[in-house]
Amino acid sequence: MTPLVHAFVAHFGEMGSRWGINRTVGQIYALIFVSPRPLCADEIAETLSYSRSNVSMGLKELQSWRLVKLRHMPGDRREYFDAPTDAWEIFRTLAEERRRREMEPTLSMLRSALLETPSSDEDRVAQERMKGMHDLIELMSNWFDDVQRLDAQTLAKLMRMGARVQKLLELTGQLKPGTKE
Amino acid sequence: MTPLVHAFVAHFGEMGSRWGINRTVGQIYALIFVSPRPLCADEIAETLSYSRSNVSMGLKELQSWRLVKLRHMPGDRREYFDAPTDAWEIFRTLAEERRRREMEPTLSMLRSALLETPSSDEDRVAQERMKGMHDLIELMSNWFDDVQRLDAQTLAKLMRMGARVQKLLELTGQLKPGTKE
DNA sequence: ATCAAATTTCAGAAAATACTGAAAATTCGG
């Protein structure tokens, strides 16, 4: 590993826990991401000094996140892995997986909590707040869904417009501030 | 705790680790969020059966996330805590803190990695990929910044428009698909 | 200033998570 790659891999190892993956998984991903060619488990284990079995589990985890893809090299039975390099594609995948893992379970818990008949004033207050949370999460979830369908270029343009989008829409009369709904 | 509140608190405890906070912190937050009045550390420790010191640390953590606010009750020297109930405000806070904790460190690592002179073809490939990642993270970061400034109502409207925003902007001629930049 | 009430700190215990090596299972060329 060159010093440049080493620094990148180490950073992903350190950040891993903040991102909800562990050190090994972070480092494996980083290594595959910058590698000019697909890597097999043995090479990864060797490079990062992790046991073969740990790398195997890490690769499973990365596959479940859809962050790495399984490849086969002609005349070699080993499994090789590479990672999408298009940042937008990675972002889409991550957003989708995070929604699925971090938002959906909460959304369904909230949905059923809101169906319960409140047994006290406390419960009524609690349900009110859960309603606010539920509605926002649902809105965000649907928005994500929607926006996922735009192509990367359009999305990039919209992002570069940022808040100016609002001004523009006001002009078209589609978005009048101060109007309900 | 009523069964309704209990279910909510338990869910936040379980999801905590996925969200980058621990079980205690998740439960403390959930409890404060649905409570009709501010709570003091002792009440929280009592209700959740955690030690007083654990609750103290959890509250520190929640304050560092700006998810709970310190309050004082007249004639009582204990510290009470409540949480913003406006879902949009919570979302803004979370987005900002997550950017700060999960994106900024990586952005600065990438910035310095991109300043290095590549020592090989491997490094050149690695830098190319890091550039793609850097540019997207930076774009998202700036977009967040920008969008944070819009008021909740406008933001909600924009989200409800979702992908339709694109169609509308095409009409105004501000966003022509297939045009570079 | 004093002192009791309240909060924080921190070293060590408990719990959860990550990692390894050996054994089991799978895969595929012959």
Added chain:
DNA sequence: CCGAATTTTCAGTATTTTCTGAAATTTGAT
């Protein structure tokens, strides 16, 4: 279908993180 190459599983160990209780510190009313 045999057997070597490869991957996966899993029980046990190591590491990290969380949690507690006791002691130290801070706070504010008198």
